[in-house]
Amino acid sequence: MTSPLVKPDPKLDLVLERDIDVPVELVWKAWTTPAHVRHWFVPKPWTITACEIDLRPGGVFSSTMRSPEGQEFHNIGCYLDLVPNERMIFTDTLLPGYRPSPKPFFTAALLLERRGSGTRYTAMAIHGEEAARKRHEDMGFYHGWGTVLDQLVAYIKQSMQ
Amino acid sequence: MTSPLVKPDPKLDLVLERDIDVPVELVWKAWTTPAHVRHWFVPKPWTITACEIDLRPGGVFSSTMRSPEGQEFHNIGCYLDLVPNERMIFTDTLLPGYRPSPKPFFTAALLLERRGSGTRYTAMAIHGEEAARKRHEDMGFYHGWGTVLDQLVAYIKQSMQ
Numbered sequence: 001m002t003s004p005l006v007k008p009d010p011k012l013d014l015v016l017e018r019d020i021d022v023p024v025e026l027v028w029k030a031w032t033t034p035a036h037v038r039h040w041f042v043p044k045p046w047t048i049t050a051c052e053i054d055l056r057p058g059g060v061f062s063s064t065m066r067s068p069e070g071q072e073f074h075n076i077g078c079y080l081d082l083v084p085n086e087r088m089i090f091t092d093t094l095l096p097g098y099r100p101s102p103k104p105f106f107t108a109a110l111l112l113e114r115r116g117s118g119t120r121y122t123a124m125a126i127h128g129e130e131a132a133r134k135r136h137e138d139m140g141f142y143h144g145w146g147t148v149l150d151q152l153v154a155y156i157k158q159s160m161q
Numbered sequence: 162m163t164s165p166l167v168k169p170d171p172k173l174d175l176v177l178e179r180d181i182d183v184p185v186e187l188v189w190k191a192w193t194t195p196a197h198v199r200h201w202f203v204p205k206p207w208t209i210t211a212c213e214i215d216l217r218p219g220g221v222f223s224s225t226m227r228s229p230e231g232q233e234f235h236n237i238g239c240y241l242d243l244v245p246n247e248r249m250i251f252t253d254t255l256l257p258g259y260r261p262s263p264k265p266f267f268t269a270a271l272l273l274e275r276r277g278s279g280t281r282y283t284a285m286a287i288h289g290e291e292a293a294r295k296r297h298e299d300m301g302f303y304h305g306w307g308t309v310l311d312q313l314v315a316y317i318k319q320s321m322q
Binding site: 005012057058080081089091093094095097098099100101102104106107109126127128129132 | 166173218219241242250252254255256258259260261262263265266267268270287288289290293
């Protein structure tokens, strides 16, 4: 069943698209395995100190990020739509089990397409209001998600291939 | 794949459970067909003047309710989890395509169980905060959802059997 994912709206959404030279299967595995996520999911020298994944719609996707000064930030959301090696949609507007979150912010969509031995990698942050898009951009979306993608590719090449 | 639906929390959630003497298949059909929804989905003398259904995760579920004085209220949300004749979960915290809603309120779960020729009907409103549960209760959740269920059963008996 196809998912009626919205077309990105430049006023509301942020999109990072890049061709990377690692296969879709390893990208999917790196995104869906806590032991892998910890190695690349936040720009260094920040670290991931915890990650929980229940890979089914309604299941938890959470991570705890620690700053170099030791301050921790916990992110929690739930998966909405999962097609292995193709599409992952999750949101922090809902907690696991689809309970509305007291702090809704955005929905994330990761779209993967096989390109030879590599991957067309598209990551979208979908917001409900322009102010949320702007806040996310000001937080450093492009630099942050771009750095994390560099780390993901380097990690796959060093440790998963 | 089972859905990790939260157990209802009395502080946060509202639950209506009742055994009704109409079959699950007709309850499901009445809930998922706009032409049927219009006949029972709001306590009379209010009316439903429009209803849109795209029955897949991420798809729209919207309705427009009109008061006897002619004032209209538009509700829009998206489906999250659908198992025909068993389970329907939708939320107004997300718009169709999983875009965060500017006015999030609650997630609804409809659970159906066959009981002979009838149905164990459970409807849940799942909130993120106690204040939202209280607001929903003060809006007349039990009376409203109970009346709508009476109307649903009467409609099925009169027009669908």
